[in-house]
Amino acid sequence: xxxxxxxxxxxxxxxxxxxxxxxxxxxxxxxxxxxxxxxxxxxxxxxxxxxxxxxxxxxxxxxxxxxxxxxxxxxxxxxxxxxxxxxxxxxxxxxxxxxxxxxxxxxxxxxxxxxxxxxxxxxxxxxxxxxxxxxxxxxxxxxxxxxxxxxxxxxxxxxxxxxxxxxxxxxxxxxxxxxxxxxxxxxxxxxxxxxxxxxxxxxxxxxxxxxxxxxxxxxxxxxxxxxxxxxxxx
Numbered sequence: 001x002x003x004x005x006x007x008x009x010x011x012x013x014x015x016x017x018x019x020x021x022x023x024x025x026x027x028x029x030x031x032x033x034x035x036x037x038x039x040x041x042x043x044x045x046x047x048x049x050x051x052x053x054x055x056x057x058x059x060x061x062x063x064x065x066x067x068x069x070x071x072x073x074x075x076x077x078x079x080x081x082x083x084x085x086x087x088x089x090x091x092x093x094x095x096x097x098x099x100x101x102x103x104x105x106x107x108x109x110x111x112x113x114x115x116x117x118x119x120x121x122x123x124x125x126x127x128x129x130x131x132x133x134x135x136x137x138x139x140x141x142x143x144x145x146x147x148x149x150x151x152x153x154x155x156x157x158x159x160x161x162x163x164x165x166x167x168x169x170x171x172x173x174x175x176x177x178x179x180x181x182x183x184x185x186x187x188x189x190x191x192x193x194x195x196x197x198x199x200x201x202x203x204x205x206x207x208x209x210x211x212x213x214x215x216x217x218x219x220x221x222x223x224x225x226x227x228x229x230x231x232x233x234x
Contacts, residue, residue, distance in 0.1 A: 005032030005059070010041075017046055017061040017207060026062030033057070034122035036129055043150055043157050044218050046211045048191060053116050063207035066190040066197060073177035074201035082167045083174070089138040090175045096127045099134040099146040103160035115160060123159070126150060135176045137168045144168045147176065149189075153218040156180055157189040173200055186217045 003015040010033055020028040028047060032038055034057065042048060042059060051058040075083070100123055104115035126132035131152065137145035145168020147161035156176070163169035177188065177200075189210075190202050 002027060003029040005029050005038075005057075007031060007033045010035040010038040014042060014045055014047055014059065017211060020061045020063070026060040027058060028061050029059040030056050032059070034118060036122075036126055036131070039122065039126060039150070040131065040152065043152055044214060046189075046207065046214055048157065048159075049119070050114055051116075052114055061207065062192055064193075064204040065207055065210040066193050066202055066204055067210065067213075068173075068177065068188040068190055068197065068200065068202040070177040070181040070185055070188060072201045072203075073174055073181075074199065075174055076199065079167055079170055079174070083171060086166065086171075087139070088144075088168070088171060090172075091136045091138065092176075092179065093127075093133055095136050095143055095146070096132065096134040096148060097124055098143055099136060099148050099162070100124065100160075102143070102146065102162040102164070103148065105162070123148065123150075135172045135179075137165075137172050137175075139165055139168075145172050147172045151185075153220045154183075154185045155187045155189065155214060155217050156185055158191070170196075170200060186220075187213055 002021065005014075006012050014029060017028060020026045034049065039049070045061070046065070047059050047061045049057055050060050100115065100120050104120060123132045127134070132148060132150050134148040135146055136143060144165035145161070145163045147158060147169060149156050149158040151157075161169040161172060180188065190197050193204060
């Protein structure tokens with residue numbers, strides 16, 4: 001049975017993730033709010049919000065879970081050629097609001113967006129609190145790709161990405177993974193399967209294994225503060 005969350009009590013616990021629905025896969029709870037307390041509590045347990053404008057807030061914990069171990073990032077020959085020759089510039093946390101706005105725009109093959117104004121406001125707030133982060137790809141002075149997510153301990157919970165130029169979102173993920181590996185992060189949560197992510201080294205693991213990893217690595221100290229300088233790892 002899907003749980004109904006009290007919007008006036010962000011500290012209220014979520015139901016156990018193993019009580020999530022099998023169809024639709026991972027639907028766990030409805031309602032609540034997008035306060036920092038509730039969002040961070042959700043991520044620590046392997047739960048994330050995903051809903052459309054006309055729906056209430058829906059909370060998910062699918063099984064299996066798509067993840068990427070930063071040290072296992074794969075770069076194909078064609079992607080490596082783009083990295084060498086395209087002249088992209090990379091940064092972190094320099095254009096968070098622009099990244100999330102681009103992610104919210106319709107894209108080829110995805111005419112509708114789940115990133116509502118409410119969602120954007122919530123993650124911009126998390127960014128100001130130091131939990132949400134963005135990776136950006138620039139072509140000269142133009143933002144052409146990027147992604148954003150939430151960092152807790154040594155886990156990065158990816159939320160969405162966009163690309164306006166060749167392979168720009170893939171390249172954002174490659175540089176994110178390399179930076180996280182250097183900072184001893186253990187895991188990137190990719191939420192659900194896509195063929196796009198498989199080509200970059202992502203894999204599916206069962207939900208129990210995923211939550212065990214979270215229980216361990218979300219408690220560790222992360223080292224993401226240097227991102228504020230807009231480092232450009234190459």
